[in-house]
Amino acid sequence: MTEQNELFAPSREITEKALIKDYDTLYRRSIEEREAFWAEEAGKLGWYKKWDRVLDSSQKPFYKWFTGGKINIVHNAIDRHVATWRRNKLALIWEGEPGESRTYSYHALNREVCKFANILKSMGVKKGEIVTIYMPQIPELPIAMLACAKLGAAHSVVFGGFSVDALSARIRDANSRVVITADGGFRRGKVVDLKGTVNEALKDAPTVEVCIVIRRTGHAVTMESDRDFWFHELMGLPIATSKCETEVMDAEDPLFILYTSGTTGSPKGLVHTHGGYAVYTSSTMRNVFDLREEDRYWCTADPGWITGHSYLVYGPLINGATLVMYEGAPNHPYPNRWWQMVEKYGVSILYTSPTAIRGLMRFGEQWPRRHDLSCLRLLGSVGEPINPEAWRWYHRVIGGGRCPIMDTWWQTETGGFVITPLPITPLKPGSATKPYFGHEPAIVDDDGNELAPGQEGHLVLKAPWPGMARTILGDPERFRKTYWSAYEKQGWYKAGDSGRKDKDGYFWIIGRTDDVIKVSGHRLGTAEIESALVSHQDVAEAAVIGVPHEVKGQAIHCFVILKHRKVGSRELEEELKAHVSRQVGALARPEKIDFMDALPKTRSGKIMRRVLKARALGQDVGDISTLEE
Numbered sequence: 001m002t003e004q005n006e007l008f009a010p011s012r013e014i015t016e017k018a019l020i021k022d023y024d025t026l027y028r029r030s031i032e033e034r035e036a037f038w039a040e041e042a043g044k045l046g047w048y049k050k051w052d053r054v055l056d057s058s059q060k061p062f063y064k065w066f067t068g069g070k071i072n073i074v075h076n077a078i079d080r081h082v083a084t085w086r087r088n089k090l091a092l093i094w095e096g097e098p099g100e101s102r103t104y105s106y107h108a109l110n111r112e113v114c115k116f117a118n119i120l121k122s123m124g125v126k127k128g129e130i131v132t133i134y135m136p137q138i139p140e141l142p143i144a145m146l147a148c149a150k151l152g153a154a155h156s157v158v159f160g161g162f163s164v165d166a167l168s169a170r171i172r173d174a175n176s177r178v179v180i181t182a183d184g185g186f187r188r189g190k191v192v193d194l195k196g197t198v199n200e201a202l203k204d205a206p207t208v209e210v211c212i213v214i215r216r217t218g219h220a221v222t223m224e225s226d227r228d229f230w231f232h233e234l235m236g237l238p239i240a241t242s243k244c245e246t247e248v249m250d251a252e253d254p255l256f257i258l259y260t261s262g263t264t265g266s267p268k269g270l271v272h273t274h275g276g277y278a279v280y281t282s283s284t285m286r287n288v289f290d291l292r293e294e295d296r297y298w299c300t301a302d303p304g305w306i307t308g309h310s311y312l313v314y315g316p317l318i319n320g321a322t323l324v325m326y327e328g329a330p331n332h333p334y335p336n337r338w339w340q341m342v343e344k345y346g347v348s349i350l351y352t353s354p355t356a357i358r359g360l361m362r363f364g365e366q367w368p369r370r371h372d373l374s375c376l377r378l379l380g381s382v383g384e385p386i387n388p389e390a391w392r393w394y395h396r397v398i399g400g401g402r403c404p405i406m407d408t409w410w411q412t413e414t415g416g417f418v419i420t421p422l423p424i425t426p427l428k429p430g431s432a433t434k435p436y437f438g439h440e441p442a443i444v445d446d447d448g449n450e451l452a453p454g455q456e457g458h459l460v461l462k463a464p465w466p467g468m469a470r471t472i473l474g475d476p477e478r479f480r481k482t483y484w485s486a487y488e489k490q491g492w493y494k495a496g497d498s499g500r501k502d503k504d505g506y507f508w509i510i511g512r513t514d515d516v517i518k519v520s521g522h523r524l525g526t527a528e529i530e531s532a533l534v535s536h537q538d539v540a541e542a543a544v545i546g547v548p549h550e551v552k553g554q555a556i557h558c559f560v561i562l563k564h565r566k567v568g569s570r571e572l573e574e575e576l577k578a579h580v581s582r583q584v585g586a587l588a589r590p591e592k593i594d595f596m597d598a599l600p601k602t603r604s605g606k607i608m609r610r611v612l613k614a615r616a617l618g619q620d621v622g623d624i625s626t627l628e629e
């Protein structure tokens, strides 16, 4: 990617109304007096009891924030609002793929969350346990998350596109006793049979005693008596009253677990907390999206990913915003579905991914042109680097040339935005621009030396922040090793991304440096796909790489050695693709499978993915002196 000299300065309109008008001064202060800055941000929330210490670094890298403080994120996301005029403000506008819509005021959201929480309570759900949620994008999903948090139980949302095995592994890891699901969801006009997947997964998840099922599609599903309960039946019981106390939590108590892919096969359950996470998501949401009372904010992410947690559910609700949520595919029934949504609900802030923009761009400008998108004020992008071409299209066609694009770089681990513009930041297409307050990112070499402008290196974060993941569930050592061991001496967080910083201090993220690939913005580990492949009876060995893809950003390319006497064929390729989809989830379906006689390995037996990648891209394979013949 060539450095862009193109600069998009903010309009007068934006600058005059912006919440933050002077980035440099506030940024400097946030670094010089980091704790004071975060204390001020924390002070904007409701606490049952104020913290004793802002930051406790005594057990780093296991940082603690706002210790001694008592809080519940739901107190901030709901309780505080229903005590004010916001009680009657819309909290959620939802549209299902078939076209029906539902709205919830903060009052209604509170009622539904309380009722759901009372049901969970009657099932014995308590502070400290982890409830697994596997649902389509319907209002009951955020309601279920909030109901768990209200009771002090941590939620573990598993994206509805994940397979039986992926789901059962996550339930087992979390030791969940209760699973919340739906009969199914709608996607591209078809029913996705979630309950069928749950039934299979539960065969391998012995800790589960209760499964609550929301009726969404109405298709026939198998319910097991004494374990499975229909949500609508429970909601009709006298125990489901609309009053429920919010549990008082320690700031450091876990709010949720979210699994993400890493270098090895087993997914990591990252742990986020009530206090720091609430402070961080609300602060970043307010300042970066320049949130105003009258905004209608739409984040297209599924709550099954961190973007949905932080910027569909918690960040917006803590700020008392009105959020828009949509269940289905962007191009169903026609490629104007999203633009229709923006116009219909008067969306003023749209937050989505480069892959979605590229996908919709392909259908042509005529689709958005049919709609009045003048309600939009601000746009956002997340998940992977946005290519300048998609950036310009998003800016010109969707934003009408007047909406700044917030290209937000962050990760499941960071809880919220780390490198991001503010509306007043002059923008360079393809750059996530500058650090958010309190952050000191840097581009360094293997030894931690800071690199000169324009040079590519590892992205590190030098200072802790309140929204950071606290640990990996059940494996603190893996947490330390994965993120904090590379620059242990310096005490820096290694993001696992490479990037450059230009002479103006703008960051340009290039991509992952580990064995993680991003397919349509979804994070997948090559090891997960490889182990799915070798679980097939005909496969002896497998290696997986990500290759550039016009719409998806990256696509999955597999290299497979078959077992003795098996021969590769088109049929077997299709069978293996279907096998991976079944094992991991449809999002992991490989683009291409090559049958090989051997894989390039080092003398110690490590597969050289770099060589495979260079070959697949028709590039020079570089130094192969360590290659075993």
Ligand code: WT7
Binding pocket: 260, 306, 307, 381, 382, 383, 384, 385, 386, 407, 408, 409, 410, 411, 412, 413, 432, 495, 496, 497, 509, 510, 511, 512, 518, 521, 522, 523
């Ligand atoms: C990885 C984290 C954070 C929410 C969604 C993804 C890539 C994310 C950007 C961006 C360039 C980006 C990085 C990062 N990434 N946002 N604006 N520009 N790259 O969360 O699934 O944990 O993935 O996504 O490679 O490490 P995630």
